Amino acid sequence: MSENSEILVHVKDVEKVFRRGSEEIHVLAGLDLEVPIGEFLALMGPSGSGKTTLLNLIGGLDRPTRGSVVIQGERIDQLSDRRLAGWRARHVGLVFQLYNLLPVLTAERNVDLPLLLTNLSKADRRKHVETALSVVGLSHRAKHFPRQLSGGEQQRVGIARAIVTDPTLLLCDEPTGDLDRKAGDEILDLLQALNREHGKTIVMVTHDPHASARATRTVHLTKGQLSSEAIA
Amino acid sequence: MKFLYLVGCNLRRKKLRTILTLLSILIAFLLYGFLCAVKEALNAGVSIAGADRLVVRHKVSLIQLLPVSYKDRIALIPGVDAVEHQTWFGGIYQDPKNFFAQMPVEPEPFLDMFPEFVISAEAKERWLKTRTGAIVGRKLAERFKWKVGDRVPIQATIWTQKGGETTWEFDIVGIYDAGKKGVDTTQMFFRYDYFDEARAFGEGQVGWYGVRVKDPARAAEVARKIDEEFANSPAETKAEPEGAFVQAFAKQVGDIGTIMVYILSAVFFTILLVAGNTMAQAVRERTEELGVLKAIGFTNAQVLSFVLAESCFISGIGGLSGLGFAWLLIAAGDPTNGALPVFYFPTGNLIVGLILVVVLGLVTGIVPALQAMRLQIADALRRT
């Protein structure tokens, strides 16, 4: 298992087939991807090309039909459901296009959610939540419910929730897809800062070239295969 | 414990729906409690009937009277331990709505036959000394605020006195208590000798006999011997176990009760189905949220238990308060003003009710909980 220590994510020869009734949908076909530590990778491609599917495989939300997903030297596609859940809690922060906050919880409660799965004391959890909210610049909105926040603010809460456990890997699925340009830029600023200043490794799905321009590298997904740096 | 607010906050999501669901469960269990009390009331007496006691009545019907002379003849039949007799008086106190039973009896044989009617030795002594004396049940005394020493007038509907007087006056000499649960304490018993001498007609006639047999195992045999003794006489008898007698008596009101029990049961289960469906619906609406929880790292088992905890919580709050209210209302007493003299929440039914509360919580929760558990994260998130 002596992977190159520089490589955090290693997707090897992955195939993903969905079955819808008798129909088979081949989404990924022998795909390879390596993400070094500290990279901010943009994953682009047309709608339906399989970007979310690939991100789900890297985040341990789904399993490949064939091939392997190795993260920090661990084959996560072979973990049991239970251990995979624990692995996600420890190593992955997820940011969704539609924020996916729990509407019944305040911003700070939403951010606190992943910490419930740790052994931290209540006081420590509070400290982590405060830090995460201040990183995204929303300390003053801690007690607000999602519906009381703008889209951009909700997404920042989403990012705070994703980073509160200090995960190895930050996975963002079209994080600016539902935001206007200004709010989107703020989110991209934030992700860039997390990458540059906090050294977070980020994989971001987007089909906005404006967004991918912020990344350190861009890959394109077409016909189940990746083509690197098609457009710089 | 730190997960508790995750369950709690979901109940606040749609407050109106939660409140309506809680209310319908509450009403269902209130209904259930009442149902049990009514059912128990209709069967009252059957369950406390002595296995060693027979009732001997006129073969044709309960309204036909028997000669008082049968008492000595029954006492002589082998296997008979003791005999007493009672007669339906059917009087009214102040208002026909104030229904309760009154019976003339012979104090000593009567008290000996029914040890479940408990009175003090002094009260018994007073009764034996007072010709117009009557003993009343605790509930009856409380209902009309009667005390020992009170004189109560009862209007006869059947038994007028010699000279046409229809009002009978009785002196309350004692109040009896229930010696065990389910004993009717809404009755009044007064002295047969006073009754027999004062009534305008029917002297020497009584309503029915209570007979205690020496060996309960041979009760049927003794009953047959009693009926044989009076066969081919002008007043033939029908002897049967006390339980069967009470049941036949209760049947007269019981059929309406049975229909009511069926209707209320149907209502109860309908409400539970509706409430259960609402709870399942509430979980289904949150599929993506459950998907997010899993994506964050909550395990399948955790998600399953959140959903189950939620349904059990609703069912618990609604069900327990329903049973609680039922308990309070039933404790407040017979709602029919006398038609259901024994009215209480049977412990056995209460326990069944508590079990039903848990079952409701699990049953309504388990289907959505399993769905939530099996939910593929990728699919759940795809819905958005």
Ligand SMILES: Nc1ncnc2c1ncn2[C@@H]1O[C@H](COP(=O)(O)OP(=O)(O)O)[C@@H](O)[C@H]1O
């Ligand atoms: N769970 C699934 N079941 C069936 N088909 C799926 C499933 N998930 C994705 N697909 C299909 O796989 C293809 C890629 O989907 P997705 O990864 O969401 O694309 P993208 O994110 O690039 O828009 C689509 O054709 C989609 O319909």
Ligand SMILES: [Mg+2]
């Ligand atoms: Mg997608």
